[in-house]
Amino acid sequence: MNTHLPVATTSAAIEVTDMTVAYGDKPVLWDVDLETPPGVLMAVVGPNGAGKTTLIKAILGLVPAAAGQVLIHGKPYHAQRQRVGYVPQRGSVDWDFPTSVLDVVMMGRYGRLGWFRRPGKAERDLAMQALEQVGMAEYAQRQISQLSGGQQQRVFLARALVQDADVYFMDEPFQGVDAMTERAIVDLLKGLRSAGKTVVVVHHDLQTVSEYFDWVTLLNVRCVASGPVSQVFTDENLRKTYGGRIAFVGRANNAEPTPGRISTPAPAIGV
C-alpha cells in the first residue's frame, strides 16, 4: 500500500554539500555540509542571524545559493519535490487573506494536482483527515483571520501533512504557540518520525532540544556540528555556536534564566 520506496540505510535523507548563500557581499551561510539520516527528528539551532531560515530556504531553492548541492534521498532536490514538505514561518503570510482553513490545507495537494486541475473531493477528504490529526476539524470552514497563533500553526502543519512527504522542513513551528499546542505539535512530530519520516525543525528553545529531538545541527553561518543530540549537543559546541555569552542551559531542565538564553520555554507540562 505504501508507495514510498524502501530507502537504503546507507543513503542520507538530506545531504547538503558546500552550501554557501550571500545577501549582497555578506555571507549568511558559509560552506555548510550536512548529512541527515532518514527517520530522525532534527533541530536546527543557532543565534539570531545564524542562517537557520536561510538554510531551509536554500535547501528548498527559495533563495539562490552561491554554491552548494542538495540531495534528498540520493537525488537532486528538484527531482524529489513530491517527497518534501514545507512549513514556512507563520508570520510569512497575510492571515487576513480571504480564504478558509480547509482551503489553506488543500493547498498542500496543489503540487500533486499540477497545473490547472482544481482540488476536488479526494483533496477535501485528505484535508479533513489532516485537520482531524491536528485537532482542528471543527474549524474547517473558518476564515483564517479568526484563528489564534497556535491554531494558525496547526493549520500550517495540516497543510504539510496532506503533502504526504518523506522529508519535512519546518521553520519555527513553536513560535508563539501556547503550551498545549507545543505539546500537540511535538507529539505530531514524533508520530511523523515513527512513520519513518525525516523532520527538520528550526528551533529556538535550547532547553527542550534534548527532550523533543534526537538529532541536532548547530549553526552559526558555518555548520558548527551536526549529529545525534547525545553526542553533539555539548557545552563546547554550544559555546562555539553562540560565542562566549552563553551559559549552558541544555540538559538541566530547571536551569535558571541566563543572559544567553534564546527564548523562554513553555511551562513544563507533565508528559
Added chain:
Amino acid sequence: MELLNDLFFDYTLRTVAMGTAILGLVSGALGAFAFLRQQSLVGDAISHAALPGVVLAFMLTGLKGPLALMSGAAVAGIAGVLFVIAVTRLTRLKQDSALGIILSAFFGFGLMLLTFLQRNPDARQAGLNHFLFGQAATLLERDVMMMGVFGAAAVGLMLLFWKELKLLSFDRDFGASLGFPMTALEVLITLLLVIAIVIGLQAVGVILMSAMLVAPAAAARQWTDRLGVMVLLAALFGAAAGVVGTLLSSLGAGLSTGPVIVLCISVIALVSLLLAPNRGIVWTWLRNRRHAILATGLMGRG
C-alpha cells in the same frame, strides 16, 4: 425609467455603457489580485507610465486606432514595471519609492510629449489629451469590441490559473516549494493587470485608472471572506460603477464620464468600508462600544 430606455435603445449610450461595464468588470476582477498582493500602487504606476506609450505610438505610426494606442500604452506600462524592478534590485530604494519615481518620470515624459504635439500644427493629434482623464463618449463600437476581446482573454487566463494565482497571492514561498514557477506567475498576473489598465485608459484616463483597480477590490473585501466571492463582487462593483457612471454623466451636460465612474466606485467603496457587517467601521465601532459599556459595567460592580 427614461434613462433605462435610453440604455437599451440609444446606440451611442449603449456602446459607451458596454465599454465602461467591460472596463469595470475586468479592472475589478484583476485589481482584486493586485489588492490582495498589496500591489495596488503597481497599478497606479502602470497606468501613469502608459501615457508616453500612447503618445509615442501615435507619433511613430500616425494612427489613432485602439490597437495602435493600446499597444503603445501596454509597452510603456510594461517598461515602467521593468524599471521599477530594476530600481528596487539595483539601488537601496524600497518598492514604494521606486514606484513613485517611475510613475512621475514616465507621466512627466508623457505630458511633455503631449504639450509638444499640441504646439504642432498637425490637427490629427487632437484627442490624445483625452487619455489624461478619459473620454468615454468617444468610445466607438470597434473600441468596445477590442476591450471585450482583450478583457475576456485577461479574465479567462485569470480563471485558468486560478489555483496557481491564489497560491502566489497567499503563500509565495510555499508555492515555490511545490515547484510552481512563482516568478513566471508574477509576470503573468502583472501582464493581466496591464491589459486591464490599458483597456480602461480611453474611458477613464491614466490618472484615475488606478481607482478602478483598488476601489472595487477594497469594497468587495468588506463583504466576504472567500476569494472567489471577492473577485466576483469586485467585478460586479466595477461594472455597476461603469454603467451607473455612464448613465449619470449622460444626464448632465459637461459631466465627464470617467470622473463620474470613479466617483461611483468611490461611493461604493466608502459605503462598504463604513457599513459592511463585521469589517465595516460603523460595525466595529458599535462592537467596541458595546464591549466598553460591558467592561465599565463589570468594573462598576467590582
